[in-house]
Amino acid sequence: LPHARRVRSAMHLPNGERRLPQRVDLTEGAAHSEFAEALYISLVTLGTLGFGDVIPVDPWIRLFSPIQALTGFALLTAALSWFGQIYPALGRRRTLSIRVHLLEDNGYVETLREPEASTGNRLLEEVAASITEVRVDLTQNTETYYFRETDPRMSLAASMPYLQNLSVAARDSTVREIRADGELLQSALDDLARHFSTQFGLSGDSTGEILDHFVRDHGHAVQKET
Numbered sequence: 001l002p003h004a005r006r007v008r009s010a011m012h013l014p015n016g017e018r019r020l021p022q023r024v025d026l027t028e029g030a031a032h033s034e035f036a037e038a039l040y041i042s043l044v045t046l047g048t049l050g051f052g053d054v055i056p057v058d059p060w061i062r063l064f065s066p067i068q069a070l071t072g073f074a075l076l077t078a079a080l081s082w083f084g085q086i087y088p089a090l091g092r093r094r095t096l097s098i099r100v101h102l103l104e105d106n107g108y109v110e111t112l113r114e115p116e117a118s119t120g121n122r123l124l125e126e127v128a129a130s131i132t133e134v135r136v137d138l139t140q141n142t143e144t145y146y147f148r149e150t151d152p153r154m155s156l157a158a159s160m161p162y163l164q165n166l167s168v169a170a171r172d173s174t175v176r177e178i179r180a181d182g183e184l185l186q187s188a189l190d191d192l193a194r195h196f197s198t199q200f201g202l203s204g205d206s207t208g209e210i211l212d213h214f215v216r217d218h219g220h221a222v223q224k225e226t
Contacts, residue, residue, distance in 0.1 A: 036062060089137035089144045093156050096130040097149075100159035103127075103166070112169040112178060124170055124181035127163070131188040135195055145200055148218055157218035160211050163189065 036059045103109075103123075134156065138145055149155035167189060170182025186207075193210040196202040202217065204210035212222045 039063060085141055086144060089141050090147060092130070092137060093134050093144070094149070094154040096127070096134060097154050097156045097159045099127070099130070100162055100166075101153045104159075104162045109162070109165050109169045112166070112173055115174055124166070124178070124185050127166070128181070128185045128188040131163070131185075131192055135188075135192045138195060138199070142199065152220065155218060155220065157215045158220045160215050161222060164208060164211060 108123075149158075152158040163185075167182055167186045170178050170185060173179050173182065189211065190207045193202075193204070193207040193214075196214050197204070197210050202210050202213040204213050215222050
């Protein structure tokens, strides 16, 4: 075999001779198993690592190096994908929670109870749609259920009692359109409660009891209007 080319990374011995680390070669003339060589080239190519001057000679090292690199890329990709899925779902849930708290701050339940209430049914539709989005997020990213919020205004559990009050007030409205949207809102809450029961084991004989269990499970007190 031809002598290995000298590079700066070679080791210097006391007598001035330079030697490469064991099991590493710089020559292209080293004999390798055809299968090991083919697999090595494939893995390194898939890993987009490129071929340097220093290559391992031992077959096991030649196989382990790209496998290790591919594993690292896979873990990094999985982590980035996970964060990319989790944070949008949490953002939608937090947005819904803040919106419900703003409705509470402005006494929206009392507005729905007014005899001549004729506006706002569109808002109830949007809230129901947001609840449906949260339910889908909990299906696709189950782990988001276990994220607790330190800020109550961003917590879906903390806003759940008022959501139930909204549903009751809308369904009791004298305006037909608002009653219809109240039924839509209640259907969204019923579906969410069923998902909590089947997926996360929250107990209760009714939608209200299951949602109350959810509130307590996230560390909040159940407070409803009478």
